[in-house]
Amino acid sequence: MPKGIRDKVVILGMGCSKFGERWDMDASDLMVEAYAEALTDAAIETKQIDAAWLATAIEEQHVGKSAVPLAVALRLPFIPVTRVENYCASGTEAFRGAIYAVASGAADIALALGVEKLKDTGYGGLPQRGRGTLNNMTWPNLSAPGSFAQLAAAYRAKHSSAPQDLKQAMAHISVKSHDNGARNPKAHLRNRITIDTVLNAPMVAEPLGLYDCCGVSDGAACAIVTTPDIAKGLGKRDLVAVKALQVAVSNGLEAQHNSWDGSYLATTRIAAKRAYHEAGIENPRDEINLIEVHDCFSVTELVTMEDLHISPEGTAIRDVLDGFYDSDGTVPCQIDGGLKCFGHPIGASGLRMIYEMYLQMQGRAGERQCKDLPRIGLTHNVGGFPHQNVCSISIIGSHGS
Amino acid sequence: MTIGILASGAYIPRLRLARRAIAETHSWLNPALKGHAKGERAMCNWDEDPVTMAVEAARDALTGRDRSSIAGLHLASTTFPFLDRLNAGIVAAALDLPDEASSLDIAATQRAATSALAAALAGAGETLIVAAEQRRAKAASPIEMAAGDGAAAIVVGEGEPIARLLASATHTADFVDHYRTAESTYDYQWEERWIRDAGYMRIVPPVIGRCLDRAGLKAADVKTFCMPAVLPKVANAVARAAGIPDAAVRDNLHAECGETGAAHPLVMLVAALETAKPGDRILVVGFGQGADALLFEVTEAIAGQPARLGVKGHLARRREETNYTKFLAFNDTIEIERGMRAEVDKLTPLSAMWRNRETVTSFIGGRCKVCGTLQFPKSRICVNPNCNAVDSQEPHSFADKIGRINSYTADRLTYSPSPPACYGMIEFEDGGRWMMDFTDIDADQLAVGQAMRMMFRIKDIDTQRGFRRYFWKAAPAEPDAGRA
Numbered sequence: 001m002p003k004g005i006r007d008k009v010v011i012l013g014m015g016c017s018k019f020g021e022r023w024d025m026d027a028s029d030l031m032v033e034a035y036a037e038a039l040t041d042a043a044i045e046t047k048q049i050d051a052a053w054l055a056t057a058i059e060e061q062h063v064g065k066s067a068v069p070l071a072v073a074l075r076l077p078f079i080p081v082t083r084v085e086n087y088c089a090s091g092t093e094a095f096r097g098a099i100y101a102v103a104s105g106a107a108d109i110a111l112a113l114g115v116e117k118l119k120d121t122g123y124g125g126l127p128q129r130g131r132g133t134l135n136n137m138t139w140p141n142l143s144a145p146g147s148f149a150q151l152a153a154a155y156r157a158k159h160s161s162a163p164q165d166l167k168q169a170m171a172h173i174s175v176k177s178h179d180n181g182a183r184n185p186k187a188h189l190r191n192r193i194t195i196d197t198v199l200n201a202p203m204v205a206e207p208l209g210l211y212d213c214c215g216v217s218d219g220a221a222c223a224i225v226t227t228p229d230i231a232k233g234l235g236k237r238d239l240v241a242v243k244a245l246q247v248a249v250s251n252g253l254e255a256q257h258n259s260w261d262g263s264y265l266a267t268t269r270i271a272a273k274r275a276y277h278e279a280g281i282e283n284p285r286d287e288i289n290l291i292e293v294h295d296c297f298s299v300t301e302l303v304t305m306e307d308l309h310i311s312p313e314g315t316a317i318r319d320v321l322d323g324f325y326d327s328d329g330t331v332p333c334q335i336d337g338g339l340k341c342f343g344h345p346i347g348a349s350g351l352r353m354i355y356e357m358y359l360q361m362q363g364r365a366g367e368r369q370c371k372d373l374p375r376i377g378l379t380h381n382v383g384g385f386p387h388q389n390v391c392s393i394s395i396i397g398s399h400g401s
Numbered sequence: 402m403t404i405g406i407l408a409s410g411a412y413i414p415r416l417r418l419a420r421r422a423i424a425e426t427h428s429w430l431n432p433a434l435k436g437h438a439k440g441e442r443a444m445c446n447w448d449e450d451p452v453t454m455a456v457e458a459a460r461d462a463l464t465g466r467d468r469s470s471i472a473g474l475h476l477a478s479t480t481f482p483f484l485d486r487l488n489a490g491i492v493a494a495a496l497d498l499p500d501e502a503s504s505l506d507i508a509a510t511q512r513a514a515t516s517a518l519a520a521a522l523a524g525a526g527e528t529l530i531v532a533a534e535q536r537r538a539k540a541a542s543p544i545e546m547a548a549g550d551g552a553a554a555i556v557v558g559e560g561e562p563i564a565r566l567l568a569s570a571t572h573t574a575d576f577v578d579h580y581r582t583a584e585s586t587y588d589y590q591w592e593e594r595w596i597r598d599a600g601y602m603r604i605v606p607p608v609i610g611r612c613l614d615r616a617g618l619k620a621a622d623v624k625t626f627c628m629p630a631v632l633p634k635v636a637n638a639v640a641r642a643a644g645i646p647d648a649a650v651r652d653n654l655h656a657e658c659g660e661t662g663a664a665h666p667l668v669m670l671v672a673a674l675e676t677a678k679p680g681d682r683i684l685v686v687g688f689g690q691g692a693d694a695l696l697f698e699v700t701e702a703i704a705g706q707p708a709r710l711g712v713k714g715h716l717a718r719r720r721e722e723t724n725y726t727k728f729l730a731f732n733d734t735i736e737i738e739r740g741m742r743a744e745v746d747k748l749t750p751l752s753a754m755w756r757n758r759e760t761v762t763s764f765i766g767g768r769c770k771v772c773g774t775l776q777f778p779k780s781r782i783c784v785n786p787n788c789n790a791v792d793s794q795e796p797h798s799f800a801d802k803i804g805r806i807n808s809y810t811a812d813r814l815t816y817s818p819s820p821p822a823c824y825g826m827i828e829f830e831d832g833g834r835w836m837m838d839f840t841d842i843d844a845d846q847l848a849v850g851q852a853m854r855m856m857f858r859i860k861d862i863d864t865q866r867g868f869r870r871y872f873w874k875a876a877p878a879e880p881d882a883g884r885a
Contacts, residue, residue, distance in 0.1 A: 123741045125814055136747040137754065137761045137860065138778070138872055140824035140838040146812030147836075150825055154808040157849035206811040206821070206844065255836060256776045256784045258828055262808040387826060387836055 004278035009099040010231045010239040010399055012109065012224045013042025016355045019219035019343030020188040027062040027117040028073040030220035034348070035074050035113060038222040043234065046074065049224070050107035052081045055094035055114035056347035057383070058127055059085070062117035070113055087383020088296065090114060091221065091350025092245070092392035098225050099242050108230055114352075115220035116345035126216055126346075145205035145213055147385035148297040152207050154262030155303060159314045167207060169317040170298035171198035174211045176326050177295065177334045181341025183368040188215040188343030198298075212298040217343025221351035223358075228399055239399035240361050243376070244278035246271045247392045254387045265382065267391035268307035272380075276309075279395040281376070285310045288395075289374035290360055291331055292353035294382040295338040304380060305333070308393075327368070335360065335368055346383075350392060353379035357396040375401050404522060405562025406697065408706065409671045410461025412454045412533075412552045413658055413715040415841045417441040420546055422725040427541040434546065442659030443549040444722065447731045447818040448840055448859040451478045451533035452488055453871065454552035456495045456857040459531050460801075461715075462554035465707035468496060471556070472526030473503040477513035479581070479663050480535050481506060482869060491871065492531060494762040495857045497798060511629075513663040515687025518555060519695055522566045527558030534662030539587045540734055547631040549659020553667035553712075563706060564674060564683065564697040568615035572608045573691040576600050593632050601635050602642060605692045609643040609684065612694040618682065620644030623696075625673045627651045628686040629665035645684070657716055663689075670697075672712035679703060710879075718879055720843070731818070742816035747861060749868040759796065764855060764873040766833055767794030775799075775832030799855065803878050804829045806851045811844035827853055827875045841876040854878040 015037025017030045039046065054070035056063060063069035067081035086093040091114035098110035121127045126144050156166055175195055181187040193211060201209035231239055248271035254260040281287045291308070295301035302320060305311040310331060311319040319325065325333035336342050336356040339349060357377040359365040376397040383390045424438035455476055476489035489504035507517045514532030521528035533552035538545035578600055579590035605628070613620060626649045628636045640650050651673055653660065661668050666687040673683050681699040686692055710718065722728070729735045759765040760778040767779030772788035777799050783790045809825030823839040840858055853875035860872035
């Protein structure tokens with residue numbers, strides 16, 4: 001088992017644009033909005049950045065291919081810039097590139113930026129991405145809600161859950177995220193809703209209604225990372241460090257082999273275990289203070305509570321309904337509104353989760369600040385479909401803790 | 402050895418459009434349509450066409466039979482989706498017939514199927530004759546009411562036939578009762594009374610006479626007379642003129658199916674075989690620019706046919722459709738707003754299709770020779786995490802397996818010509834699974850564990866390039882109920 005990158009890299013500065021329907025903004029404007037905040041926060045100049053990573057998933061809707069759009073938007077001084085794409089987990093992938101560069105010593109200061117401009121499609125909901133010539137011939141025309149909705153069918157069958165109990169817990173998740181989003185000035189959706197709003201909403205993909213689905217947003221998020229020593233040398237105190245970053249990618253087992261029952265994300269379970277090992281966490285339910293998960297749909301959040309080994313398998317409905325993950329619960333989940341309400345500009349989402357951890361650990365989260373400063377937080381970023389996906393998990397914590 | 406019919410099968414789409422739905426919509430224009438508003442007509446689902454129906458009819462006929470002995474495939478239709486691409490070639494690939502088998506498209510007349518049948522019975526090895534039709538019709542036209550979509554399949558050859566050929570006769574005449582050209586979308590049809598008097602009544606009885614003479618039999622020896630005719634009572638009038646007893650005239654399935662065009666003589670023949678007794682003599686007539694007559698005698702072997710759905714079983718596999726606009730939309734008779742999600746271009750990569758033809762058209766996956774794991778699609782490295790052997794897979798067909806729903810959804814966001822799009826993970830009991838489209842299912846039938854069978858369907862239509870892609874979908878597996 002490799003030693004990992006625990007405490008080798010710290011966050012020097014972060015920024016995040018307002019998420020939402022940014023009709024007056026191009027992707028490059030959103031990039032600069034997030035970057036300007038991160039640069040000010042890091043208190044460095046552009047010329048101090050040694051390498052950069054750009055995450056964007058549906059580039060054909062905005063910037064096009066390659067890392068050039070980032071280099072141009074930020075006027076990066078001819079440094080190495082790489083564009084990464086790994087479905088909706090692209091943002092964490094960019095972060096991984098940057099922290100690995102710093103951890104390896106190849107860069108002193110590295111930048112990761114994720115951006116997505118989704119509201120130039122002409123219709124609501126995520127646009128369909130290309131699947132490749134052969135997959136087009138055999139895959140259903142599956143949408144994101146249609147693929148994640150299937151978790152509900154398989155979960156109910158496995159745990160003999162009553163459909164109304166599951167739907168109730170899913171509704172609780174969405175109501176909680178709207179409450180949290182209402183306290184976040186950068187969130188896309190800031191309206192509070194009720195359980196009935198969720199239960200009576202039009203159906204999108206059985207059993208997911210409109211309010212079981214996250215927002216489709218424009219936005220960007222940015223991280224500047226360095227070593228603990230360099231950060232201290234720049235006068236930074238109370239450093240927020242990367243404790244672990246793990247990625248697990250489906251290899252066709254879930255899609256082709258009957259050992260997967262469809263009720264969970266196999267990748268999340270594996271990535272979480274590896275991340276806990278890397279971070280030295282033995283009991284996540286007790287040791288983790290705050291989580292930001294990939295709540296693309298309410299049911300995804302629900303099964304993720306089990307896949308992260310925080311709720312024992314088959315008990316997520318109970319934990320959710322008990323308020324365990326509410327903003328005043330034991331392990332608040334989506335304190336910033338999550339994908340559901342902060343919004344989901346795909347390439348930015350993984351970095352936005354880390355941004356929230358960073359703010360919360362420094363006590364800078366404003367109206368939504370957790371009363372006790374979280375010391376250990378987890379972000380969970382998934383891309384693809386439950387039966388074939390990319391899962392990234394980061395563990396963020398105060399340096400040295 | 403005797404030459405004759407070795408097996409038979411049929412396919413009628415599950416959807417049945419109530420004729421009153423058509424008549425009521427058009428009563429402002431043509432109140433006379435109300436007179437034809439009884440019963441229902443079979444209609445293709447959006448993902449069915451003559452090719453997919455032909456595959457299903459052929460699979461029905463081939464129930465329990467070894468396909469490696471098929472030496473030829475004759476596909477008859479006047480509504481082939483492709484004008485220059487062998488439609489029978491698609492059917493042969495979907496059926497995984499031997500590459501050495503010949504394939505022919507036979508077109509351009511309503512008697513295409515009977516001519517194909519007669520040619521095959523002249524002896525050219527074991528031949529699969531399939532006829533399928535999906536006639537397009539202008540809204541409010543008589544043919545829209547009278548027609549139905551459907552297919553039938555017959556295996557002929559030497560051996561122990563369920564019905565042996567006694568004799569056949571034919572007649573060619575450029576009698577144009579209706580026509581359609583390369584430039585026209587719809588049929589142009591002449592007056593029905595003229596078709597009856599100058600067409601059927603003049604052309605058919607002499608052909609029947611010659612056929613009976615060749616068999617050395619009398620008209621009274623005919624037990625069942627199968628002759629499609631959309632005009633009422635024409636079959637009875639022809640029978641009377643030929644001396645065939647009125648009781649022998651077989652119902653043309655107008656009430657529950659409609660006239661399946663070039664496929665209809667075979668659909669009627671297959672339906673007749675389903676209730677026939679050994680010794681019965683069945684006379685089949687196809688009419689169109691002349692006429693074909695074929696006379697069969699049913700043998701004792703009829704009782705030994707393995708159970709199949711046939712015409713009767715497929716008619717029982719029925720869902721009433723009363724929404725006429727759905728029929729218009731499925732047939733492209735009206736231009737409907739499909740939304741921007743329908744604009745996604747999935748391209749038509751012909752080389753990749755050819756390379757992956759076993760996966761896509763034949764639904765063949767792999768079986769690992771090392772660990773025995775089944776998987777779809779086949780891959781270079783075995784999916785079993787405890788095996789992962791390289792290049793260990795032999796071809797393994799999934800087309801005739803029954804799978805079960807592992808997870809599902811009814812999706813109203815994604816583009817589908819008939820929303821909601823129902824799809825999910827299908828798991829095969831002996832190994833293998835795939836995330837598949839479902840078809841012929843209503844959202845309230847979706848349940849984990851539901852048994853599903855595989856059907857060959859249109860996957861999607863490339864409207865930019867005028868191409869249609871086919872693949873396999875999962876449909877609810879009926880229990881043996883309704884089998885003929």
